[in-house]
Amino acid sequence: MHATRLSSKGQIVIPKAIRKSRGWKPGLELVVEDAVEGLLLRPARPFQPTKLKDVIGCTGYKGPRRSLKEMEALSLGRNEAFMSYLDGIGERARRGRTYSLEEIRGEFGLGSPLSSLGNRVD
Secondary structure: OOOOOOOOOOOOOOOHHHHHHHOOOOOOOEEEEEEOOEEEEEEOOOOOOOOHHHHHHHHOOOOOOOOHHHHHHHHHHHHHHHHHHHHHHHHHHHOOOOEEHHHHHHHOOOOOOOHHHOOEEO
16 A cells, blocks of 8 residues: 655645556646545546547538538529428418428428427418
């Protein structure tokens, strides 16, 4: 068993034999957990360094590269088209037509994760 002392700044020295046996080097970040019998110190597990090329595929986009300006224009156009479509639905609904959520989502290629619920939009 090794002993250490708490300093006036709240610091402790981990005995060299323990640091050496665990391979802990200066600058290692530790996580401190409050445990029933005292404190538990363990190395923090930071995220592995990543490069953009390693994670860019998570967006799911397979088309040509687009500039931010092009993406904003496409998004704006899609939003305007969607709002116009919803306005049309509202007008037709006032005349008694109902639409399934699947119909609305299908019109804009949004898939139909809620279609099994049988929701109707009036």
